[in-house]
Amino acid sequence: MEKVTKEKIETKIILLFKLIRFAVSCRQEHTTPVFIMGYGRSGSSMLLRVFERDLHVKTYTENHPSVAQNFMLNYDRLYNTICRAKTKIVVFKPILNSFEAAKLLSEYPTGLVVWLIRDYQDVVASGLKKFGTKVGNYMKEYIEAGLGDNWISKTMPSATKKKIAQFIKGVELQEQDWMALVWWAVNYTIISEKLVEKNNIIFVRYEELVSNPDKVLKKIYNNIGLSYKKTLGKFIHKKSIGKGRTIHLNNIIKQMCTDLENEIRLTIS
Numbered sequence: 001m002e003k004v005t006k007e008k009i010e011t012k013i014i015l016l017f018k019l020i021r022f023a024v025s026c027r028q029e030h031t032t033p034v035f036i037m038g039y040g041r042s043g044s045s046m047l048l049r050v051f052e053r054d055l056h057v058k059t060y061t062e063n064h065p066s067v068a069q070n071f072m073l074n075y076d077r078l079y080n081t082i083c084r085a086k087t088k089i090v091v092f093k094p095i096l097n098s099f100e101a102a103k104l105l106s107e108y109p110t111g112l113v114v115w116l117i118r119d120y121q122d123v124v125a126s127g128l129k130k131f132g133t134k135v136g137n138y139m140k141e142y143i144e145a146g147l148g149d150n151w152i153s154k155t156m157p158s159a160t161k162k163k164i165a166q167f168i169k170g171v172e173l174q175e176q177d178w179m180a181l182v183w184w185a186v187n188y189t190i191i192s193e194k195l196v197e198k199n200n201i202i203f204v205r206y207e208e209l210v211s212n213p214d215k216v217l218k219k220i221y222n223n224i225g226l227s228y229k230k231t232l233g234k235f236i237h238k239k240s241i242g243k244g245r246t247i248h249l250n251n252i253i254k255q256m257c258t259d260l261e262n263e264i265r266l267t268i269s
Contacts, residue, residue: 031085042118096151118206121244136178
C-alpha cells in the first residue's frame with residue numbers, strides 16, 4: 001500500500017511539472033505520434049503510465065476529449081492535437097480503434113504503433129472480470145444479427161465478421177467463447193492487414209513486458225528516438241500470468257485462438 005501511494009504522489013508531481021513545462025513550451029515543427037494498440041487487458045494502460053512519467057512525452061488516454069469521443073478516436077481532433085503538440089513525442093491509447101491500425105499508419109507514416117499481445121486465455125479471464133459479458137455480447141449481437149452501436153460493429157472489417165461466422169456456424173457458444181472471439185478478431189488484424197510488413201509498428205508480448213520491462217521498454221524507446229531511463233521500468237508490475245488456464249473454451253474457439261497465436265508468433269519472430 002505504501003509503495004502504491006508513493007507512486008501516485010510521484011505521478012501527480014510529474015504530471016504537474018509536465019503541465020507547467022508544456023504550457024510555456026513552443027509548438028514543435030515535427031511531432032511523432034505513438035499509438036498503443038491491440039486488444040484490451042494486454043498491458044496498454046500500464047505502458048501508457050510509463051510514458052506519463054516521462055517528462056519528454058505528452059500522453060492522452062483513450063477517452064481524452066482532445067482526441068476522442070466515447071472512447072473512440074475523432075480523427076479531426078487527433079490531427080489538430082498532433083499539429084498543436086509542444087513535444088516531439090505524443091502517445092495515444094486508441095485501443096478501441098485497433099481494427100484501424102493500418103489506417104493510422106498510412107495517415108501518419110512517421111508515427112509508430114506499439115501492438116500489445118497477451119495470452120488469449122488470460123485476456124478472457126481478465127476481460128470477464130473487468131467487463132463481465134458486455135464486450136462478448138457486442139460480438140455475439142454483431143455476428144448473429146448484425147446489430148450493435150459500438151466499436152466492434154463500427155470498425156471490425158466485414159471480411160473478419162464473415163470469417164468468424166463461417167468458423168462458428170452451428171456451434172453453441174458461452175460468454176467466455178464470445179470474449180475469446182473478440183481477442184481473435186482484433187489480433188487477426190495483424191494477419192489480415194499484413195501489419196508485420198509495416199516499418200512503423202512493433203509488437204510487444206505482455207508476458208515479456210512484465211518479466212523483462214527494461215529490455216522491452218528500451219526497444220520501444222529506441223524506435224521512437226528517445227533515450228530510455230532505466231528507472232521507468234520500475235513502474236511495470238508483474239500482473240497475473242496463467243490465471244486464464246482454468247477458463248474452459250469451446251474446442252473450436254480454442255483451436256482458432258491457438259492457431260492464430262502460433263501464426264502471429266511465426267509472423268513477428
